[in-house]
Amino acid sequence: MMAVALLYRYADFVKLLGGTEFHLGWIVGVGIAGSVATRLLIGSWIDRFGSRPLWIGSLLLFAVTCLAHLAVTTYNGPAVYLLHILFYSSVAGINGAAVTFVSHCGPEKKIAEMIGMWGTSGFIGAVLGTQLGDLLFSGAAGIERPEIVEMFVYAAALSLLTIPLAWTATRSEKHAALLPWLRKITRERLSRRAAPASCLCDEEEAADSRDRLATCPTGQPSMWAILRQHNPGVVLAVGVAMGIGLGLPPTFLRPFAAGLGIPRIGVFFLVYSITAVVTRVLTRQWVERYGTRLVMLISLSGLAASVMLFLLVDSEWMLIIPAIGFGCSHAVLFPTVVAAGSGVFPAENRGVATLLMLATWDVGRLVGAPLAGGVLRLARVTGLPPYPTMYVVTSLMLGAVCVWYAVGVFFPKRIPTVEREGELELSPAHRPPLPALDEREPAPAAIASNVQAG
Structure with a gap:
């Protein structure tokens, strides 16, 4: 997180290349599209092979992407x-692997608390990263190339230094191993090639073998089948709104402060993080006491007010x-949304669930960054104050x-019922499906006969 926070000054890089907030919004929005795709693609992959391969691979990709920025010379090129x-894809992989790993470290009712306490380290990294950024740019009269180079190089170095820590943290992780699965596939294919023609299996057995090789090591259904079966509902919209609101400071705080003549933004993230840590400790049991619905409603309302x-x-x-305001809202809203969405899924699909909720955060930033840049540009054209207009629209x-x-929470849809002989029953359209014949309870007569036979 320290490396990511150091790049909160990415707006300075875009400005050095000749771009504006409008271009910044589109660059961030297009980049986050990669993050959304990454989260959706790697969810079931984490459930199969664990967090370690993705975590370490994403850290390497992050470092390579930071160093590759040094070769960029224009803001509007591909x-x-x-x-x-690639940058946001690596960040998505890092966060997804870390959050999934943490979510497996405790029972389901403790997911929000576990994620919240893990996020405390992210706030500390945000403080250190923004302070380092202010230190790098403190001696420059304006935006200079050397400071930009140092920013990317330091971010890459911090990412590489994190790899041993991620390796150590996941050493006891219990998941289906990737290498044994690959070895099994290799052995089966080699044995089939070495077998004589007379020993080859028939077409039906060959089809079964191909299906077995194509099956994931844990035998899990595809990600899309899981999502169709378990739907968090309106919680997804709350996650998108959270991404829109909480995505504003990392992208637009620096140009907003520069327009007011404020050279440093570290004080914002310092107070933001301290407030979030304290709030997260004080409210870590709110979900258990008051439920996810009320906590989400209160924290999302606080986020809307904080933007103003x-x-x-x-x-x-x-x-x-x-x-x-942002620190309090973030501390309560983020773990609650992730826990509410993840709780709908079974434990074996926790990776898909976690990454789906993090994808809603990315969708919010995907929508919010270009929208904010467009509002700023339109406000300047129409003569309105740019940033006040953008903050009002977002709020x-x-x-x-x-x-x-709130309407969905306090005025839920009533399930139709029919009255029969003084009792209320679910209407036929809302009755649960009957179990299979072999799963139904035996009739009393059958029980009696079994007892007698015994």
Whole structure:
């Protein structure tokens, strides 16, 4: 997280290349599209092979992507978009592997608390990363190439230093191993090639063998089948709204502060992180006490109000005001949304569930970054104050999702019932399916005969 936070000054890199906030929004939005695709593709993969391969591979990709940015010379070429796709794909892999690993470290009712406590380390990394960024750019009169180079090189170095830590953390992970599965496939194929023609199996056996080789080591259904069977519902919309709101500071805080003549943004993320850590410790049992629905509604409402607090900022120290609101909202909302969505899925599909909820966060940023850049550009064209307009529009969007979710919570749809002989029963369209014949309980007569036979 420290390396990611160091790159919160990515807006300075785009500005150095000649771009504006509009271009920044589209670069970030296109890059996050890669993150969404990555999360959806790697969910079942993590369930099969564990977090370690993805975690370490994503850290390597992150480092390579940071160093490749040093060769980019224009803000509107395909290179910057492709590298940003790879960058966010690596971040998605790192976070997905880490969150999935943590979610397996405790019982289901403790998922929110486990993810919340793990996220505390991310806040500490955000503080250190932004402070390092302010230190790198403190001596420059403007945006200079050497500071940009140092930013990317330091981020790559931090990623590489994390690999031994990830390897050590996952040494006791219990998942279906990738190498034994590959060895099994290789042995079967070699034995088939070495067998004489008379010993070859018939077409039906060959088809069964191919199906066996194509089956995942854990025998799990495909990711899309899992998603069709388990649907978190409106929680997905809350995750998208969370991504829109919480995605604003990492992308647009730096140009917003620069427009006000504020050279440093570290104070915002310092207060943000401290507030989040304290709030997360104080509220770690809220989900167990009050339930995910009420906690999500309160925290999403607080996020909508926190966005409006940016309208009060006119100096560096006043960044503390929205930072407190964002820290409280983030600390409560993020683990609650992930836990609410993941709880719908069975434990063996926890990787798909976790990455699906993180994908909603990415979809929010995918929508929010280009939208915010477009609002800023349109506001300048129409003569409106750019950033106040953008913050008001974003807050209204989050408020609309709050109202929608509140209606679903307090006024749920009633399941139709039919009255028969003074009793209420579910209507035929809403009755659960009958179990298979072999799964039904035996009739009393059959039980009696079995007892007598015994």
